[in-house]
Amino acid sequence: MYKNVPFLPLAVIGIIVAALTAGQALLIDWLPPADSEQAERTFTLLWFLFWSSLIFFVIVTAVLVYAVWKWRAKDGDLEDGPPIHGNTTLEVVWTVVPSIFLIVVAVYGYIVLDRNEALAADRLNVDVYAQQFNWTYGYPDAGIETGTLVVPEGRQVQLNLRARDVIHDFWVPEFGIKGDAVPGITHKLWITPTKQGTYPVICAELCGVGHSVMRSQVKVVSAKEYSAWIARATAGVKATAAASAAAATLETAPGDVAAGKVVFEAKCSGCHAELGAKAGVGPKIVGTKLTTDELRTQIKNGKGAMPGGLATGTDLANVVAFVESIK
Numbered sequence: 001m002y003k004n005v006p007f008l009p010l011a012v013i014g015i016i017v018a019a020l021t022a023g024q025a026l027l028i029d030w031l032p033p034a035d036s037e038q039a040e041r042t043f044t045l046l047w048f049l050f051w052s053s054l055i056f057f058v059i060v061t062a063v064l065v066y067a068v069w070k071w072r073a074k075d076g077d078l079e080d081g082p083p084i085h086g087n088t089t090l091e092v093v094w095t096v097v098p099s100i101f102l103i104v105v106a107v108y109g110y111i112v113l114d115r116n117e118a119l120a121a122d123r124l125n126v127d128v129y130a131q132q133f134n135w136t137y138g139y140p141d142a143g144i145e146t147g148t149l150v151v152p153e154g155r156q157v158q159l160n161l162r163a164r165d166v167i168h169d170f171w172v173p174e175f176g177i178k179g180d181a182v183p184g185i186t187h188k189l190w191i192t193p194t195k196q197g198t199y200p201v202i203c204a205e206l207c208g209v210g211h212s213v214m215r216s217q218v219k220v221v222s223a224k225e226y227s228a229w230i231a232r233a234t235a236g237v238k239a240t241a242a243a244s245a246a247a248a249t250l251e252t253a254p255g256d257v258a259a260g261k262v263v264f265e266a267k268c269s270g271c272h273a274e275l276g277a278k279a280g281v282g283p284k285i286v287g288t289k290l291t292t293d294e295l296r297t298q299i300k301n302g303k304g305a306m307p308g309g310l311a312t313g314t315d316l317a318n319v320v321a322f323v324e325s326i327k
């Protein structure tokens, strides 16, 4: 039955095609190192798909190339070819084999996805905020925000991707994972880093003129270094909060009118002439209808052509007291 099959030419063509295709796969470094559990599974699936596709590609291409060469029409031959009926066995084989293969691929793919997205009970929650053109990371449990993503090795991290303006895409090639940050939606990604080091975070969605520089870093550190880092960052946040609470207490303490007059002369009278009794660059202050809180806010933050931050802390409390005394 197989007497007529030209095994030798088919094999020669097949070997040439296989060598060319495999050479492309082996000589070029297509993938970064797989440094997360998810990347290991995904990259293995990818190579499985590649090598099994290669087998089918070689078989089909060898038959095709041989047929085109062997049965090509001679010069001047305008005849129709002989009528040929199908070969049932062959047709059943080329339907059943790929079908089985597709089922294998579907099941394998499902298993990979299922494992990659299996939730660990002790996973670390991190909010990722994408914005033209930078990334910020929030740690809801510790109450801190950073510009570099720091995660412990070997523990699952759940990234809650959010966009503050347009669509961006969070991508760490070594983690083998990528996800869109879409305004109005929280998109979750899971990674379990397996190797300590610093990796690039890349925006993989054209998001505006600064897209190509929308980069940041993820640092994978040991569990111990991670706890130490969290402790340091939390202490920093607490210190800042304490300092601003202390400043707020000073600002809102009852001020001293005489001391406030001195501050006013030094910082304000350039624009508010005659101690606020006459308009200059700024309006007359005497008769202002601003409440104490509005006054304090305006002196702190400025308004229109009036700059903010001229007086802070006790000076601010005093100058507010002075303005109150003349209004």
Ligand code: HEC
Binding pocket: 264, 267, 268, 269, 270, 271, 272, 281, 282, 283, 284, 285, 287, 288, 289, 290, 295, 298, 299, 303, 304, 305, 306, 307, 310, 311, 319, 323
């Ligand atoms: C560079 C000029 C400039 C300086 C310095 C300046 N101001 Fe003003 N101030 C303005 C201008 C302009 C406005 C009007 C702002 C607006 O409403 O757009 C204004 C508005 C005000 C008002 C509100 C008046 C009203 O009734 O709406 C108060 C009160 C005031 N300034 C207080 C101060 C005090 C106190 C200082 C010093 C700590 C100060 N300003 C320093 C320019 C200045």
Ligand SMILES: [Cu+2]
Binding pocket: 130, 131, 132, 133, 167, 168, 169, 203, 204, 205, 206, 207, 211, 214
């Ligand atoms: Cu972007």
